[in-house]
Amino acid sequence: MAGRSEIVVRFAGEGGQGVVTAAEMMARAAAGVGFHALTFATFPSQIIGGPTWTQARVSRYPVLSPGDTVDILVAFNANAYEEHRGDVREGGVILIDPSITPDASDTAHRCIVVPFDELAKQTGEARAANMVVMGGLSRLVNMPVEYFKDFVSARFAGREGVVEANHMALDLGLAHMAEEAPVSDLGEPEPPEYKQLFIKGNDAVSLGAMHAGVEFYMGYPISPATPILLYMERHLVGPGRFAYQASSEIESITSVLGASFAGKKAMTATSGPGFTLMTEGIGLAWMAELPCVIVNVQRGGPATGLPTKTEQSDLLAALTPAHGDSRLPVIAPGTVEECFYATVAAFNWAERAQCPVVLLSEHTLAERAQNIPKPDLDATPVESRLTYSGGEGGGENGYLRYDGWELSPMPVPGHAGAYTANGSEHDPYGDTTHLPARHVQMTERRFSKMKLLEDGTFESERPAAKIAVMPWGGSKGSVREAYELLREDGVDIGWFYTMFLNPLPPKLLEELQAKDLVIVPELNYQGQFASVLRSLRVNAEPITQYTGLPFKAGKLSERIRSMIASASKTPQAVKA
Numbered sequence: 001m002a003g004r005s006e007i008v009v010r011f012a013g014e015g016g017q018g019v020v021t022a023a024e025m026m027a028r029a030a031a032g033v034g035f036h037a038l039t040f041a042t043f044p045s046q047i048i049g050g051p052t053w054t055q056a057r058v059s060r061y062p063v064l065s066p067g068d069t070v071d072i073l074v075a076f077n078a079n080a081y082e083e084h085r086g087d088v089r090e091g092g093v094i095l096i097d098p099s100i101t102p103d104a105s106d107t108a109h110r111c112i113v114v115p116f117d118e119l120a121k122q123t124g125e126a127r128a129a130n131m132v133v134m135g136g137l138s139r140l141v142n143m144p145v146e147y148f149k150d151f152v153s154a155r156f157a158g159r160e161g162v163v164e165a166n167h168m169a170l171d172l173g174l175a176h177m178a179e180e181a182p183v184s185d186l187g188e189p190e191p192p193e194y195k196q197l198f199i200k201g202n203d204a205v206s207l208g209a210m211h212a213g214v215e216f217y218m219g220y221p222i223s224p225a226t227p228i229l230l231y232m233e234r235h236l237v238g239p240g241r242f243a244y245q246a247s248s249e250i251e252s253i254t255s256v257l258g259a260s261f262a263g264k265k266a267m268t269a270t271s272g273p274g275f276t277l278m279t280e281g282i283g284l285a286w287m288a289e290l291p292c293v294i295v296n297v298q299r300g301g302p303a304t305g306l307p308t309k310t311e312q313s314d315l316l317a318a319l320t321p322a323h324g325d326s327r328l329p330v331i332a333p334g335t336v337e338e339c340f341y342a343t344v345a346a347f348n349w350a351e352r353a354q355c356p357v358v359l360l361s362e363h364t365l366a367e368r369a370q371n372i373p374k375p376d377l378d379a380t381p382v383e384s385r386l387t388y389s390g391g392e393g394g395g396e397n398g399y400l401r402y403d404g405w406e407l408s409p410m411p412v413p414g415h416a417g418a419y420t421a422n423g424s425e426h427d428p429y430g431d432t433t434h435l436p437a438r439h440v441q442m443t444e445r446r447f448s449k450m451k452l453l454e455d456g457t458f459e460s461e462r463p464a465a466k467i468a469v470m471p472w473g474g475s476k477g478s479v480r481e482a483y484e485l486l487r488e489d490g491v492d493i494g495w496f497y498t499m500f501l502n503p504l505p506p507k508l509l510e511e512l513q514a515k516d517l518v519i520v521p522e523l524n525y526q527g528q529f530a531s532v533l534r535s536l537r538v539n540a541e542p543i544t545q546y547t548g549l550p551f552k553a554g555k556l557s558e559r560i561r562s563m564i565a566s567a568s569k570t571p572q573a574v575k576a
Contacts, residue, residue: 006059007141007184008067011133012084013076015043015052022074022130023054024369026137029151030058031198031371034191039369040066042549045223045307051079058141060190064477068552071183072140074133075100076116085109093140093183095133112136112180119172125165135173142182145174195374201339201365205295206231207375208343209267212382214293216259216266217243218252220274223307224366225297228269249274253281253294260290261421263385263412265347269295272314273304275321282356283322286446288421288430289402289410291350291357291385293343298362298473300548309548310363312473313524315532318358319502325443329353329453330502332360334476337372339365341380342499345456348383353449354407360501362523364550365474390416403428405445407452456500458508465494466516467564470540472501472529474550479521481553482560491561501529504536512538517567519543519560521551 011022020041027037037058044050057067069089075081078100085094090108098118102111114136120129131152138145149167156162199207206228209217217236219229232243242259246252252268259266270278275296285292298314300306318330329349333342343359350357388399388409399417401408411417420430425442427433462468471479476497483495496518498508512518512533518540520530527542534540543559545551 005061005186006057006063006067007071007186008055008057008069009072009074009137009141010053010055010070010084010087011074011076012051012053012080015050019043019052019076020054022133023056025130025148025151026134027056027058027369027371028198029134029148030056030143030189031196032151032154033147034189035060035186036062037198037369037371038063038066039367040364040550041367042310043308051083053080053084058186060186064480065553066550068554072137074137091183093180095136110180112177114173114176119176120169122172123165123168125162125169128165128169131166131169132173132176135170135175136177137173138170139174139177139180140183142185145170192373196371197374198369198371199336200227200367200369201333201336201361202227202297202367203231204336204339204372205269205343205359205361206235208340209293209347210235211340211375211377211380212344212347213265213384214267214347215241215264216256217268218246218255218259218266219268220246220249220252220270222249222271222274224299224363225269225271225274225295227366228295228297249277250281253278253285256292256294257281257285257288257290260285260292261288261413263387263410265291265351265385267293267295267347269297271297271299271307272301272317275314275317279321279323282328283324283326284423285356286322286326286328287423287425289354289446290421291354293346293350293357293359295343295359295361297366298360300546306548308363310474310550311524311546311548312362312475312522313526313528313546314360315472315501315524315528316526318360319532321358325447327447327450327502329355329357329450330360331357331456331499332473332501333365333499334471334473334497335372336365336368336370337375338499340372340375344380344382345500348381349453351383351385353452354386354410355446355449360473362474368474385410387412388415388417398429400428401430402426402442402445405441405448407449450503453500453503454506456498456503456505456508458496458498458500458505460508460511461495463494463496463511465492467492467519467567468494468496468512468515468517469519469521469560470496470512470533471521472497472499473522475521475523478551478553478556482521482551482557485553485557486560491564493560493564501532509536509538512536512540515539517541517563519563521545521556521560523550 041054043052116129217232236243256266401419424432521543530540530542
């Protein structure tokens with residue numbers, strides 16, 4: 001298969017065998033010399049052990065998804081071999097440990113026995129088995145082993161013994177594969193002219209928060225949001241900054257509200273179960289008009305569900321987490337790069353509208369490692385809080401914080417202005433009132449602020465097409481690949497996408513309402529975003545998947561094609 005511009009390598013075994021590390025190592029080394037790389041990881045919820053697999057997709061060109069088929073499978077045990085060999089494309093390679101007995105009837109794949117652990121022991125470093133694998137892969141992918149050696153030298157700089165052992169492991173793996181024909185030939189990398197970062201989605205969220213000026217972070221460890229807490233504990237330090245691990249999600253959200261009331265840009269991160277526990281506090285933030293950012297890194301549910309798998313099933317909960325009349329702004333990034341910009345936008349929206357904003361990420365983005373263009377900080381504006389400094393708005397009994405239907409500056413305790421941030425319905429000072437007219441006024445005030453958030457951007461392609469596909473969140477890449485497959489076959493279909501889910505950009509909503517059909521691929525059972533679009537008078541239908549795994553572009557393109565065919569046979573008499 002020489003000349004292939006990309007390679008997909010899957011590593012499968014037990015948790016604790018270095019499976020996750022192997023994929024990231026390959027991707028980082030490839031990205032470091034100028035290739036495009038993306039990883040995907042899925043593992044069980046126990047701390048160690050259990051079936052785990054990851055894969056790295058490396059290409060001369062930008063990659064959008066983990067890939068549909070596998071070129072090379074590295075199976076560290078018999079279960080991994082049996083479970084994953086069916087995903088290896090015809091002509092692909094399977095590397096197995098000597099303890100595994102390959103299926104003699106399998107003529108579709110080249111099976112190569114590699115004594116990973118035995119070769120690693122020759123280096124004096126038993127944990128170097130992954131490097132043995134990398135050395136062998138350098139031959140199969142036709143990638144110079146020096147790429148991996150340079151990566152090791154940089155990664156373990158100052159630890160000569162470790163560097164020497166790993167270099168030896170790479171050479172041993174390469175020598176073991178010396179007679180094997182390459183699976184593909186990536187060719188020479190073409191480093192981009194711009195600077196890059198190799199980063200995971202959770203770290204991109206954290207960097208976005210830092211750029212946006214987060215001053216207070218409180219969170220409880222919960223998969224897959226915990227890395228954000230760990231990042232903040234390491235980096236949100238110094239005067240005026242505070243990061244802390246709470247004893248519960250309820251403590252997290254209430255502490256965030258206290259910090260916001262005190263004038264700080266505040267944030268927390270959790271996943272579905274923790275978000276559910278936060279709902280009463282989120283309702284208080286909506287009612288008292290306190291800006292904050294709540295990150296929900298989605299995982300499979302309900303209850304404990306699939307805590308280490310991906311899903312897009314918290315959208316409806318994110319829109320209306322509190323009881324009563326409330327509907328929160330929601331931003332859902334679709335790529336690792338967007339995780340940075342979406343977080344900055346979430347803070348800007350929170351400060352501008354003085355309300356909680358939900359950043360809706362998901363497991364597949366949180367754990368994805370990818371090289372992205374280094375964010376342009378100068379071109380990414382940060383908005384500050386509108387604060388009260390005295391004068392207009394002062395009343396006989398304090399500051400008229402909730403007077404009228406429009407936004408009012410927020411006082412900072414210790415400075416001008418005094419008011420009550422009340423969770424009950426309130427008068428202009430924040431004092432409790434049950435007057436019907438006042439509840440009407442304040443409800444309309446809270447919802448009218450959404451008009452301040454209609455500056456979201458969106459993508460569109462072939463907007464004249466009568467049928468369009470519109471993904472959301474982390475399914476963006478797979479859906480985009482499916483869309484491109486359909487376009488290559490001449491299918492008449494348009495493309496729309498935005499990470500600003502509520503409120504939708506008005507022009508985008510207008511375009512969607514004009515379509516005969518909007519197809520929404522999403523990772524949940526109910527077709528949640530499609531139902532939201534239908535409530536906005538868009539003729540939207542979902543394509544759903546709820547396996548805990550992302551879409552595969554090839555299969556998805558066939559499902560879209562089938563839906564288009566069905567739509568063409570149906571009289572277009574019913575349009576919302």
